Amino acid sequence: MSNSKRLHPISAVTNFFKQLKELIVPFVAFFVFGTRASEGDLWFFGGSIAVVLVVLGIGVLNWLRFSYRLEEGELRMEYGLLVRKKRYIPFDRIQSLDFSEGILHRPFGLVKVKVETAGSSGADAEAVLTAITKEEANWIKETIAQAKNTLAEETMDTKVEDIVEENVIYKISFKELLLLATTSGGVGVVLSALVAFLSQLDDFIPYESAYREVEKMISNGVVIIAVLVFLGFLFAWMVALIGTMVKYAQFTVKKTEREIIISRGLLEKRQITIPLNRIQAVRISENILRQPFGLCSVHIISAGGSVRNTEGSKVMLLPAVKRVEVATILGDHLPISTPVLPFNKLPKRAFPRYLIRGSLMVVPVFIAAVAIFKLWGLLSIVLFLFSGIWSYLKYKDAGWSIEGQQLNIQYRSLIKNTLFMKKHNVQSLDYKESIFQKRKNLASMTSLIKSGMGAVGGTIVDIEKEEAKEIYQWYSYSRKAPF
Amino acid sequence: MNEPQKRISDKALSVWRMTGAFSSVIVAIMAGGVISLSSIFSWPVWIPIAGIVVAILHVYLYVYLFPLLRWKRWxxxxxxxxxxxxxxxxxxxxxxxxxxxxxxxxxxxxxxxxxxxxxxxxxxxxxxxxxxxxxxxxxxxxxxxxxxxxxxxxxxxx
CATH class of the missing domain: 2.30.29.30 (Pleckstrin-homology domain (PH domain)/Phosphotyrosine-binding domain (PTB))
Structure with a gap:
């Protein structure tokens, strides 16, 4: 069907950067923990350059060795530096093609194509063409789609439409983007990176004399310090804000007949495709910062993805929308509905158990604090207050409901999560009852669903025993009542 | 409560007791080590006693009690x-x-x-x-x- 082709040369460069990125940790470690002796500097410098050159060489060779072609209904790839590998993927095993554009791709009109297959062998579940032109990518997509369609027409009588209809379900508004960025947890990351970075600069910044200056300043006024600290925070926050906004700009969700397509990003465009029949559950998460605004994020838990790449198994569908609007936006686009329901709550007698469990985690910290800091350690008693509040929230937020063939579970770790799943997607169900729970007529339920190659579970602890039995009964396929 | 009907083989008990016994031997060896160390360095007397208690308790739990409870429940x-x-x-x-x-x-x-x-x-x-x-x-x-x-x-x- 086609001659074998190479990727665009830019892929050698992206390979190089990718390898370099993996080397950054050892480099930083070397910089942080490395010797300060001046004689080592030259070696370090020369060694670094040698490593970089080798990595560049490998990147180029890898590019030279990689070829792909479409042949006999298969995507055929040959690659490998020392070990020559051939990988043939039949078109009908290809689940989806995802195009993304990195910063390096954009000036040349290139895309990175990720081929998601229905392979069950985990690591082999995907293949990547690092950089090809957009026309080429579209041509591959059409060729595969056509081949699949003729195949479908041969096997079935139903006619498959040639033109795939795309509906835009959701497009992020600027206001939502701003809210998303301001309430994201990215600030902490940037802040800690800043602190780590500053602490490594004592070679270059004369901290000691700076401290003396600072002492003077303190005598001049605490205000200046406060302002400086505040400016530092503001800077970190701005960086995180812009970072998140760039990442999630133009967030768009589209739906075709059989799949959901999500694309996002300003500098780096990314796209991910989820076939509808791979969707296992929908999760709505409300973190503490977003709850006051009534905001939540929606994730799809899908059976896609692989061991190496868990990205495909939990995909963000809506980054920040009002909880009450989720059902309106999603409508009946997904196989799973996400209504705002009155959930069945936990009985009052479950609360003490939540409190005790929460405090048990704090007790060791408290004892250690008292042992080390003596009287001052008693201050850590505040921790009990925090754990108490947290336990109360966990108790208050736990709940469940059953709507026909759908089970919905609500629980809180740090974030309040609501998990919506269909009965036929639940892989197995656990009913648990400890000695202490038995005394209080309580039980725990866990429902496990497939996520990528593994399982995720939704657990509610200390639910009324009769209700737990009710869920168990609902899940049971046999007419005979298990209880 | 209407539990599932079938039990697993009662020979499971013997298997679990064997594996329990293996781990007990390891614990006993460690306890022996602690006892000899404490006699060499003349540690306080409660340390070897604790070692003996742990070893005996381990045998009771992992060779007798746990396999039995586990089998009964399965x-x-x-x-x-x-x-x-x-x-x-x-x-x-x-x-x-x-x-x-x-x-x-x-x-x-x-x-x-x-x-x-x-x-x-x-x-x-x-x-x-x-x-x-x-x-x-x-x-x-x-x-x-x-x-x-x-x-x-x-x-x-x-």
Whole structure:
């Protein structure tokens, strides 16, 4: 069907950067923990350059060795530096093609194509063409789609439409983007990176004399310090804000007949495709910062993805929308509905158990604090207050409901999560009852669903025993009542 | 409470007691080490005593009590539509696995199980693995065939 082709040369460069990125940790470690002796500097410098050159060489060779072609209904790839590998993927095993554009791709009109297959062998579940032109990518997509369609027409009588209809379900508004960025947890990351970075600069910044200056300043006024600290925070926050906004700009969700397509990003465009029949559950998460605004994020838990790449198994569908609007936006686009329901709550007698469990985690910290800091350690008693509040929230937020063939579970770790799943997607169900729970007529339920190659579970602890039995009964396929 | 009906082989008790005994031997050796160290360095007397107590308690729990409780609790039932398991010592856990979710069934047998003519059945879904330990070999084999036949009938996508 086609001659074998190479990727665009830019892929050698992206390979190089990718390898370099993996080397950054050892480099930083070397910089942080490395010797300060001046004689080592030259070696370090020369060694670094040698490593970089080798990595560049490998990147180029890898590019030279990689070829792909479409042949006999298969995507055929040959690659490998020392070990020559051939990988043939039949078109009908290809689940989806995802195009993304990195910063390096954009000036040349290139895309990175990720081929998601229905392979069950985990690591082999995907293949990547690092950089090809957009026309080429579209041509591959059409060729595969056509081949699949003729195949479908041969096997079935139903006619498959040639033109795939795309509906835009959701497009992020600027206001939502701003809210998303301001309430994201990215600030902490940037802040800690800043602190780590500053602490490594004592070679270059004369901290000691700076401290003396600072002492003077303190005598001049605490205000200046406060302002400086505040400016530092503001800077970190701005960086995180812009970072998140760039990442999630133009967030768009589209739906075709059989799949959901999500694309996002300003500098780096990314796209991910989820076939509808791979969707296992929908999760709505409300973190503490977003709850006051009534905001939540929606994730799809899908059976896609692989061991190496868990990205495909939990995909963000809506980054920040009002909880009450989720059902309106999603409508009946997904196989799973996400209504705002009155959930069945936990009985009052479950609360003490939540409190005790929460405090048990704090007790060791408290004892250690008292042992080390003596009287001052008693201050850590505040921790009990925090754990108490947290336990109360966990108790208050736990709940469940059953709507026909759908089970919905609500629980809180740090974030309040609501998990919506269909009965036929639940892989197995656990009913648990400890000695202490038995005394209080309580039980725990866990429902496990497939996520990528593994399982995720939704657990509610200390639910009324009769209700737990009710869920168990609902899940049971046999007419005979298990209880 | 209407529990699953079938029990696992009573030889499981002997197997579990054996494995418990193995770990007890290791604990006893460690306890012996602590006792000799404390006599060499003349540590306070409660340390060797604690060592002895731990070793004895370990034997009682892992050779006698836990295997017994575990065996008493272990029940399973394989119905047309689903598999139900019950297990646990302090926490009773009951699991439902629908037949249409079963992907494959394995039997396996280590040296200890082989000695007693037992085998373990592993039932795998797309996301989870469920184990029925220590069944008589023929029964395990039958169960494997039975489940795989039912699971094939109930084929459907994930």
């Amino acid at each position: 029940r399973y039932e394989v119905r047309e539509q689903e598999i139900e398991l019950q297990q646990g010592i302090f926490v009773v856990k009951r699991t439902l696995v629908p037949m249409i979710r079963v992907q494959h069934v394995d039997t396996r047998q280590g040296p200890l199980l082989k000695k007693y003519g037992l085998a373990t059945v592993d039932v795998s879904t797309a996301a989870t693995v469920h184990e029925i330990p220590a069944l008589p070999m023929e029964e395990a084999e039958e169960l494997r065939l039975f489940i795989s036949r039912l699971a094939r009938v109930a084929d459907e996508d994930v």
